Amino acid sequence: MENDPTDSTSSYKQSPDLLSFQHFQTLCPARGYGYGGKIQEIRAREFSRLGELIYLDHVGTTLFPQSQLERFMDDLTENIYGNPHSQNIRSRLTQDTIEHVRYRILQHFNTSADDYSVIFTSGSTAALKMVGETFPWIPESSEGPGSYFCYLTDNHTSVVGIRAITASKNVLSISVTPEEIPPLERNCTTIKEHHCNIPHLFCFPAQSNFSGTKYPLSWIQKVQSGTLCVKSTPGKWFVLLDAASYVSTSPLDLALHPADFVCLSFYKIFGFPTGLGALLVSNKIAPFLKKTYFGGGTAATYLTGEDFYIPRKSVSTRFEDGTCSFLDIIALKHGFDIMEKLTGGMENIKEHTFALAYYTYTVLAGLKHPNGSPVAQIYNDTEFKSSDMQGPIINLNVLDEQGHVIGFSQVDKLASLYHIQFRTGCFCNNGACQKHLGASAEDMKKFFQAGHVCGDDVDLIDGRPTGSIRISFGYMSTFEDSQAFLKFIVDCFLKKTVQPDKDVASQPSQGKAVSESARLLAGNDQANKANADTNKLLQEAITSKNGLSKTLSMMQEAHNMHLPKLETNGHDVPTSVKTSNEKPVTLITIYLYPIKSCSAFEVSEWPLGKQGLLYDRNWMIVNQNGVCLSQKQEPRLCLIRPFLDLKQNNMVITAEGMDPIKISLNDESGKQNRACQSKVCGDRVQTYDCGQRIADWLSLFLGRQCQLIRQTPDLSRNANKKAQSGVNPALLSLVNEAQYLLINTASILHLREQTTSSEEDELEETLHINALIERFRANLVITGSKPFEEEEWDEVSIGDLNFKVVKKCTRCQMICINQKTGERNKQLLQILSACKGGKKTFGIYLMNHPLCSSFPAVLSVGTQVFPLWKESAENPNEAAPEE
Known part of the structure; x- marks a missing residue:
């Protein structure tokens, strides 16, 4: 609410x-x-x-303090911890330390080993699963009713998943909404058959991981005593408390609220270690839990030749299959010590964090x-x-x-x-x-x-x-x-109040909307003239080889405040004024990016391969763990500039302050190097290491350990078949989505015009046309007639080559990185979002049409572009009907 x-x-x-x-x-x-x-x-x-x-995101995982890690590392440096299943001195040290940690956990929850046992698990999910698998369920049968598993609808997935276990045991599962709990308490009637031993289980979260609602811990004893009837049926109700979210910032007193089972994950409390949790089990119900599998360390004795197995007496060791994560368990001790020292305890944490939440909520609301x-x-x-x-x-x-x-x-x-x-x-x-x-x-x-x-x-x-x-x-x-x-x-x-334009200041009730409408209606002739001037400039530039930078500067001057600002029609496509004298669409720039996320390599013509532009994104830089680096994590990647020389068959890589380094394009050169697997957008790719020499060069420039890897030539990724109409899917290099990314200069100009005069001074360099084109990291740049018209194309022919439009490109924070300096600037993504009605799409993805492409083939600047429009879209080259 x-x-x-x-x-x-x-x-x-x-x-x-x-x-x-x-x-x-x-x-x-x-x-x-x-x-x-x-x-x-x-x-x-x-x-x-x-x-x-x-x-x-502290509910996801909180953060560990530096001193906790230092104390833990000092501990490991000073002591030798052996496998706790052995009996030597070092192993006894491990056993004793683990038992100390168990006592410390119970103390933290104001209880003791007399009442609860601590079973270490991999996390709260594993603890919940253990309860589902070992609870003494009685299946429903013709002889009488069986057990019930009841859970609150505001429960984590891992709780709801227990119903899959109960279903296999012919036990009924019931979900209850939070709103249904109070009526259950008011309408409860005492069941006389208290002698019935059918066990039922009710699970609820101490704190909702969705909204932060804390549910009454008084429910625990009410359910156990029968005063809160989850289901009017004979038997005994037990309570499983999902405390994973709650105990991260709140104290839990099990002496006051003695749940039968409590599950938790320690990384939510301390941040470190991860992959370690616990199930706290009441010693009253522990003897009735039914465990089938037994692993190393759980058996007192057993025989291999016959069904003979005696479990250990300790509840903890009986349920902890195999060697426990003993070093991580030891780390918990330092977690408790440091957190207590820093904060003074969970009650202080509870009040501190609530103060922040209350303030944030109050202002936000x-x-x-x-x-x-x-x-x-x-x-x-x-x-x-x-x-x-x-x-x-x-x-x-x-x-x-x-x-x-x-x-x-x-x-x-x-x-x-x-x-x-x-x-x-x-x-x-x-x-x-x-x-x-x-x-x-x-x-x-x-x-x-x-x-x-x-x-x-x-x-x-x-x-x-x-x-x-x-x-x-x-x-x-x-x-x-x-x-x-x-x-x-x-x-x-927060929507800002918009001041009316000067030319309509005398009509404040109309505001800026009137001004924009007037400009749009009066702008037909100006728009047509601007389009004609632009195409003329482009043709002259291409003929005289003026270059993209000069051409686009001239384009910007020609368009400066002549084109009307365009409103969107709710489908990310502007409802612009249609004209009947549109000029041809032309390919004016070709970029490829040999090393993924590094600087662009601009060419006037370039051959196509089976994966797109030849050598486009054939290499990528990975960290010491083999994970691909992008400009989102390492903006300085844009300062690494690769140059391809097809005649010399090599790639020269440069960066400021570094001597150039050369790599052969010969595919045979990588055969002796180490093969490795990596992932790109969830796809597994086969690569090989390009060697220590380039790794050292990159590590020195970026200031972190990394290496250059290359896609194995004979193993390519298949593009998503759903995105293509052809039988044979296109092949991908190390690109994210598709072989090509196309943008339209008309869309760039429209985006540039969306800034107010006050913003233009601050963003003059950021939103310069050349800088904008670089930030969108396209392969193909065209001169369209209208902004965002490319988003309504279904296919594209560039010269005699045909391409299928896959989808729009959804933009991320990478467009906010200056490709010349590596500096971040957040305004561009905000402007794009405002321009596109909250969406952040810009440009379109293309694939080679599988039926029409031929290889080898070459793309050249100056080639005319012929789009095929979607059936549902109007061709803007057709005259607009009168209104």
Whole structure:
């Protein structure tokens, strides 16, 4: 639900101090934030590696402090830990340390080994699975009722997955919404058959990982005692508490709330180690758990020749198959020690993180567009009044001025420009996602049929959101983190009041819309003249070989404020004024990128290969783990400039301050080098290492260990068959999506014109036509007649070569990197988003038409381009009908 903000937070414009620390202190008492003034010192000493990053995904995983890692490494340096299943001195040290950590965990949750056993698992999911597999289920039969498994709909996927286990055991599963729980308590009638021993299991999250709602821990004893009847049936109810999200920032007292099972993941509490969790099992039910498989270390004795097996008496060792992750378990000790030292305990963490969440929620809920509509839709079940009812999680979607949801993927891309990291999607919690987004079961199925799956970036389908944005705070989060997020929302999404143009200042009720309409209606002749002048300049430039830079500078002058600004028609394609004297479309530039994510290599003509332009993206730079580097992680890649010399059969690589280095283009040269596998956009590619000499060169320039690898010549990727009409799929090099990327200079000019006069000074260099073309990293640059007309093409012929249009190119933050300097500038992605009505598509992907292409073939600058329009699109070369 949404809460109406108070008057004091109704408008960011009216109250510019809302983002100040003084306002934060007014809303949140100082005693609840900062650990007595130590938070800045903690951030500076323990988390300096964050740098400019605003990390807001602590529910995903929190961050480990530097001293925890140092203490752990010192421990490993000073001690030798043997396998705990051995009996030597070093192994005994390991066993004793592990047992100490078990006691420390139980102490943290205010209980002891008298009441609970700690079973180490790989995480909370493995703990939940263990409960499902070992719980003493009784199947339903003709002789009587069986067990029930009941779970809250606001549960993680890993909880819902238990129903697959119960189904195989003929045990019924029931889902209950949070709203149904209180009526169950009010309408509960005491069941007389208390002697019945049928065991049932109820699971709920202590804290929703979707909205941060904290569910009453009093439910535990009410379910166990029968005063809260989940299902009116004879038997005994047990409670499985999913505490993974809750215990990351809140204390859990098992003496007050003795759940039968508690699952957790330690990386959510400490950040390190990962891949380690635990199941806390009440010793009262532990003897009744039914375990079938037994692995190393779990058996007291067994025989191989007959079915004879005696488990160990200890609950922990009976259920921990194989050698436990003993070094990671030892790391937990240092996690508890350091966190206690830094913060003073979980109660302080709880109040600190809640203060940040409450402030962020209050300001965010009060942000309004000039027309009074909210900037964000917040998905919450509480009013953020109490840390006992609400965790430090805020779930939302951003809205435009008309109240339409802006896709979470679009918001995420913009956030990356502000160095903000959060999580998007449904967060493995489809139940809460359905509830808050108002999506029915049929809607969810339709989303899937439309191509959406969990974890992808398909954020809107038919205008409806498929997920949302989740920000979450951790114990090391600061006011500045919250402030940065709120400033990002204000800067990017709070609609600013538009001042009317001077020529309509006397008609303020009409505003800028009247001015733009007048300019559009009056602009027919000017537009036609500008198009004619542009094509004339291009033909002269191509003939006289003036070059792209001079040509486009002349184009910009010819178009400067002559073409009317174009509005979009809701389909990302401008509804421009149609003319009947359109000039031919021409290919004016060819770029290839021999090394993926490095500088472009411009040519006037170039041969085509089976994968696209010959040698385009045949090489890529990977880090020490073999992961491909891109400009998103390493902007300085654009400063590495490869030059191909087909006559000399080599590639020369240059960079400022470095001696040039040469690599042979001969495919045979890589046969003696180490073969390796890598991934590009999820596809596995076969590559080989280009050698230590170039690796050292790149490592020196980039200041990090890396190497150059090349795609194996005889093993290529097949393009997605769904994107092609041909029987034989096209082949891909190390490109992301398709063989070619095409952009239109008319679209570039239109994008350039979208800045206001105040923005032009600041962005003059950024949005210069040449710089814009470079940032969009196309292979083919054409001179179209109208902006974005290429998005309605189905096929393209360039000379005698035919290409199939695959789809539009969705842009990311890479277009914000100056390809000459490597510096970031966030405005361009924002301008593109505003220009395209929230979308960030620019340019189109092409594939060689499998039936029409012939090899060898050559593309040349100056060649005429002939598009074939989609059947549903109007050909702009046809005269527009009268209105």
